[in-house]
Amino acid sequence: MIWLDTIVQGLLLGGLYALFAAGLSLVFGIMRLVNLAHGDLIVFAAFLILVVVQMTGLNPFLGALIAAPLLFAFGWLVQRVVLNRVLGKDILPPLLVTFGLSIALQNGMLEVFSADSQRLRAGPLESASVDLGPVTVGIMPLLTFASAVMVIFALNQIFYRTALGRAFRATSDDPVTASLMGINPASVFAIATGLAMVTVTIAALFLGMRSNFDPSIGPARLIFAFEAVIIGGLGSLWGTLLGGAIIGVAQTVGAQINPEWQILAGHLAFLAVLLVRPRGLFPRAVD
Amino acid sequence: MITRRKLLRSGAATGLAMAAPGLFAPAIAQGAKIRLGYVSPQSGPLAGFAESDAYNIDAFLASSAGANFEVIVKDSQSDPNRAAAVAKELIVDDGINLMLVASTPETTNPVATTCEAEGMPVISTMAPWQPWFIGQQGNPGDPASWKPFNYAFHYFWGLEDVIAVFLNMWNQIETNKQVGGLFPNDADGNAWGDPNVGVGPGFAAQGYTLVDPGRFQNLNDDFSSQINAFKAANAEIVTGVVIPPDFTTFRNQALQQGFNPRIITVAKAILFPQSVEALGEAGNNLSSEVWWSAQHPFKSSLTGQSAADLAADFTAKTGRPWTQPIGFIHSLFEVATNVMGRVTDAADGDAVAAAIAATDMNTMVGKVAWNGVGMPPFAAANVCKTPLVGGQWRRNADGTFALVIVDNKTAPEIPAAGTMEALA
Numbered sequence: 001m002i003w004l005d006t007i008v009q010g011l012l013l014g015g016l017y018a019l020f021a022a023g024l025s026l027v028f029g030i031m032r033l034v035n036l037a038h039g040d041l042i043v044f045a046a047f048l049i050l051v052v053v054q055m056t057g058l059n060p061f062l063g064a065l066i067a068a069p070l071l072f073a074f075g076w077l078v079q080r081v082v083l084n085r086v087l088g089k090d091i092l093p094p095l096l097v098t099f100g101l102s103i104a105l106q107n108g109m110l111e112v113f114s115a116d117s118q119r120l121r122a123g124p125l126e127s128a129s130v131d132l133g134p135v136t137v138g139i140m141p142l143l144t145f146a147s148a149v150m151v152i153f154a155l156n157q158i159f160y161r162t163a164l165g166r167a168f169r170a171t172s173d174d175p176v177t178a179s180l181m182g183i184n185p186a187s188v189f190a191i192a193t194g195l196a197m198v199t200v201t202i203a204a205l206f207l208g209m210r211s212n213f214d215p216s217i218g219p220a221r222l223i224f225a226f227e228a229v230i231i232g233g234l235g236s237l238w239g240t241l242l243g244g245a246i247i248g249v250a251q252t253v254g255a256q257i258n259p260e261w262q263i264l265a266g267h268l269a270f271l272a273v274l275l276v277r278p279r280g281l282f283p284r285a286v287d
Numbered sequence: 288m289i290t291r292r293k294l295l296r297s298g299a300a301t302g303l304a305m306a307a308p309g310l311f312a313p314a315i316a317q318g319a320k321i322r323l324g325y326v327s328p329q330s331g332p333l334a335g336f337a338e339s340d341a342y343n344i345d346a347f348l349a350s351s352a353g354a355n356f357e358v359i360v361k362d363s364q365s366d367p368n369r370a371a372a373v374a375k376e377l378i379v380d381d382g383i384n385l386m387l388v389a390s391t392p393e394t395t396n397p398v399a400t401t402c403e404a405e406g407m408p409v410i411s412t413m414a415p416w417q418p419w420f421i422g423q424q425g426n427p428g429d430p431a432s433w434k435p436f437n438y439a440f441h442y443f444w445g446l447e448d449v450i451a452v453f454l455n456m457w458n459q460i461e462t463n464k465q466v467g468g469l470f471p472n473d474a475d476g477n478a479w480g481d482p483n484v485g486v487g488p489g490f491a492a493q494g495y496t497l498v499d500p501g502r503f504q505n506l507n508d509d510f511s512s513q514i515n516a517f518k519a520a521n522a523e524i525v526t527g528v529v530i531p532p533d534f535t536t537f538r539n540q541a542l543q544q545g546f547n548p549r550i551i552t553v554a555k556a557i558l559f560p561q562s563v564e565a566l567g568e569a570g571n572n573l574s575s576e577v578w579w580s581a582q583h584p585f586k587s588s589l590t591g592q593s594a595a596d597l598a599a600d601f602t603a604k605t606g607r608p609w610t611q612p613i614g615f616i617h618s619l620f621e622v623a624t625n626v627m628g629r630v631t632d633a634a635d636g637d638a639v640a641a642a643i644a645a646t647d648m649n650t651m652v653g654k655v656a657w658n659g660v661g662m663p664p665f666a667a668a669n670v671c672k673t674p675l676v677g678g679q680w681r682r683n684a685d686g687t688f689a690l691v692i693v694d695n696k697t698a699p700e701i702p703a704a705g706t707m708e709a710l711a
Contacts, residue, residue: 002515009511016508107330115334117531119565127542127569138543210539211508212532212565216332216365220506248509255512259501260472262512 005135006256007249012137014228014248015145016210018241019203021225021232022151023196029235029284030172030192031087033094037102038225039218041197044105045071045204046213047113049120060120064205068198075197079190087189102219109215120208144206148244151199152237158195159237168192172235227270233280242281246273320357321633323623324377324386326398327616331365332530335559336390336413339613342601347620350589356624359383363394371397378405384633385410385626387619390612392418392474399423399439408438408639410622413615416445416662416670418478435668438636440643442622442655442671443615444578446478448697449675450489452576453526453552455694456677457495459707462524462549464495467517469510469527469537472502475555479528486526498522505530510537514546528554531562538569549709550574552677560608563680563688570680570688572710577678579614579652580690583701587651588621594651608687618650644668653698674698679707 024038035041048070053063082101086093128139159165167188170178175185207213207221224247231246232239247266254265273281325344327337344360347353359381363370370388374397377383386409388398395411400423402409411419419441426432457464468487470480479485480499487497500516514537517525525548529537534556541547552574557563563570581598592600597617598609622643627633629642647656653674659667677694695703 002519005515006511009509013509110330110334114338115330115332116561117335117559117565118561119535121565121567123567126539126567129543129545136544138540140539140543211536212562214332214532217506217532224508252509252511255503255509256515259503259512262507262509263504 002256006252008135008137009141010249010252011245012141012145012248013252014241014245015141015148016206016244017224017228017247018148018244019144019151019199019206020221021228021240021244022148022155022237023199023203024222024225025229025232025235025237025240026155026192026196026199028229029237030168031189032091033083033087034091034098034226035196036095036098036222037105037218038098038200039220039222040102040105040109041200041218042204042207042221043213043215043218044109045197045201046120046208047109047118047215049201049204049208050118053120060122060205060209063120064201068201071197071201072194075200076190076194079193080186083193084186084189106215106218113215115214115216117212117214118208119212120205122209126209140206140209144210147202147206148241151202152241155195155199155237164191224266227266230280231270231273233277233283235284236280236282239280239282243273321355321385321627322381322383323356323358323620324374324381324383325358325360325619326363326370326373326377326386326388326394327360327390328365328370328394329360329362331363333363333365333391333393335561335610336612337616338607338610339601339605339616342605343613343616343620346600346617347589352589352624352628353620355627358620363398365393367393367397370394371401374398374401375405378402378407383407385623385639387411387623389413389616389619392422395419395441396422399436399441403436403439406438406636408636408643409440410619410626410643411439411441412443412619413612414441414443415449415478416441416443416666416672418474419443420666420670422474430665433665435665438640440640440657440669440671442652442657442673444576444672444675445670446486447489448672449554449576450486451697452675452677452694453486454490454493454495455696456552456574456707457524457550458493459694460550460709463521464524465520465522466490466495466497466524466526467513467520467522467548468497468499469513469525469529469533469553470499470502471505471507471529471533473505475528476502479554495524496520505533507533508536510540511544513537514541514544517548518544518546523548524550524552526552529556531556531559531565534562535566538566542569547710550707551710557680559610560680560688560690564686567686568682571682572679572708574677574679574693574707577611577676577690577692578673579611580678580692581609582692582704583614583652585614585649585651585653587617588648589617589624592651597651614651618652618655621650622646622648622655674701676701676703677707679705681705 048067049063052066171185171188228243231243250269251266255262329337361373388411390413392414395414421427424433470476498520581595583594625648626642630638657671678690678692680688691705693707
């Protein structure tokens with residue numbers, strides 16, 4: 001019974017990781033840009049939702065609805081003004097820029113919001129749970145998982161069913177040829193980053209309701225998100241969901257054996273997948 | 288051996304002082320201000336501890352005694368390496384006469400170690416004394432090799448006090464004495480969770496059994512394995528030393544998975560009212576150790592303010608609720624003033640160190656005297672213990688929380704305002 005519970009809790013945890021990873025996967029898949037500031041952007045989004053909630057008195061879900069377009073604009077601007085300038089053959093400059101962005105964001109947030117531990121309050125929903133026979137699962141983790149599936153589903157629809165998605169895929173495969181066909185890679189990248197920031201908003205919503213956040217906790221969220229992306233394979237969004245689930249289950253199973261193995265088990269699962277499938281489980285494009 | 292001090296003294300005599308006039312001038316000139324160096328984590332994850340720094344330093348400099356001092360403040364950025372670097376800067380570049388340092392072993396230890404090596408007297412506080420004293424030893428694993436310090440002095444409480452306070456609180460409520468422990472893989476978690484010198488043996492002495500599933504990483508996203516282990520052991524008490532985000536995750540998951548202990552007593556996570564408010568209703572009746580509160584019956588030797596006055600003044604000036612570190616930061620400057628009032632030459636580090644050792648005064652946080660009371664012999668010269676009691680957070684109707692002292696057996700002079708209540 002404990003094992004069933006462990007696996008269910010692991011899957012739900014995987015939903016959280018997949019949610020963290022969705023935006024990263026999108027940006028990484030389209031631009032080959034490893035955004036080291038992703039974790040800090042999640043925390044930044046959580047603070048923005050908090051500000052909206054405090055100013056309007058809305059509940060966090062509605063607050064996120066207001067914050068999402070603002071963050072889309074923020075992402076669009078960052079890509080246009082900062083990141084597009086450094087994207088090129090060399091992968092190092094954009095990496096360094098996102099690293100700098102991470103530090104600037106952390107300290108900026110510390111200056112504005114102080115080091116206080118904050119939280120998005122969701123009322124009785126926080127501790128509510130449903131009894132599913134052999135296991136009891138929290139409503140909040142269930143919602144997190146459902147949102148992760150929905151986010152991935154929506155991104156996939158955009159990717160494969162719209163003109164914008166075709167532009168994304170074309171630019172991802174070959175930016176030079178894509179631009180010959182009348183696509184402006186710079187603006188495609190800006191929209192992609194904006195879209196990534198919308199998924200970041202959703203991740204921030206669930207992070208903020210699940211636990212406390214303060215300006216310094218961003219980077220710790222990055223590593224699992226990154227591993228989920230790699231396990232899933234470059235550019236595969238469903239792969240990212242599966243990657244998150246694999247890490248989540250590996251962590252809870254590891255922790256059930258011994259809590260000291262929780263994080264290690266996740267990393268070992270990551271290494272094991274890389275050994276068997278060096279390009280991840282479902283790589284979309286050939287690099 | 289040429290120490291920094293000897294070099295400075297002979298340097299001054301041979302006119303080397305001319306080369307670096309800024310370094311010596313204040314110490315030599317009569318009536319010049321005494322320079323205090325102060326290191327604390329003003330930014331980064333530990334910044335909550337330092338939120339009252341600016342308030343306390345301004346108040347100190349505005350007091351009549353404070354007029355004789357200059358305080359040079361450095362930010363450790365919550366980073367031990369940075370703390371050591373700024374300590375060195377203060378000693379070498381700013382020519383301070385006395386170092387003050389506060390807030391967690393990550394700040395106090397590197398600064399105290401640097402000062403000890405440089406022969407600079409240092410007064411430190413706000414870190415349990417075991418990690419402070421033992422953590423600075425060359426070989427923490429071998430008690431025989433531990434040496435006292437010549438220049439480093441510390442006042443706070445120790446693990447034995449926390450154990451006593453927790454047990455006194457738990458004894459007020461009928462339980463099955465099964466205790467679940469949440470100890471992360473960090474300096475505090477490893478010290479508390481150590482099977483030989485941690486809290487376990489202390490609990491066992493009074494019949495409490497500690498269930499310790501093992502160390503976990505900070506910023507953990509999932510506590511199901513701990514919850515399953517506590518459920519299996521039928522734990523009615525949960526304790527530990529966890530960071531606020533992890534405690535929130537644990538508390539919510541425990542509620543979701545139907546684990547409802549009668550008592551939760553944790554250190555660190557619920558130190559600040561903001562962290563407790565973040566828990567909402569789930570924060571009511573959580574208990575913790577209390578080192579200072581607005582109800583402590585102590586008075587400032589600097590301003591004559593009572594603890595309640597200081598807390599009220601802080602809230603009035605900053606618009607923020609009082610927190611436990613406020614009293615301790617205030618007391619650091621009390622001790623510094625008292626020490627400097629008893630030395631003739633502030634630049635004589637050995638005389639200042641001797642004056643610190645001879646301190647015997649009442650401060651905002653209680654009596655401070657390095658007389659070795661209640662301390663094992665190896666650390667008696669360097670550590671002074673301040674009182675520790677137990678408190679519970681009670682939720683007010685408007686969603687704010689008040690810390691109520693519920694157990695004072697360890698320090699009867701501090702009034703208890705209530706008795707321990709079980710969690711709903």
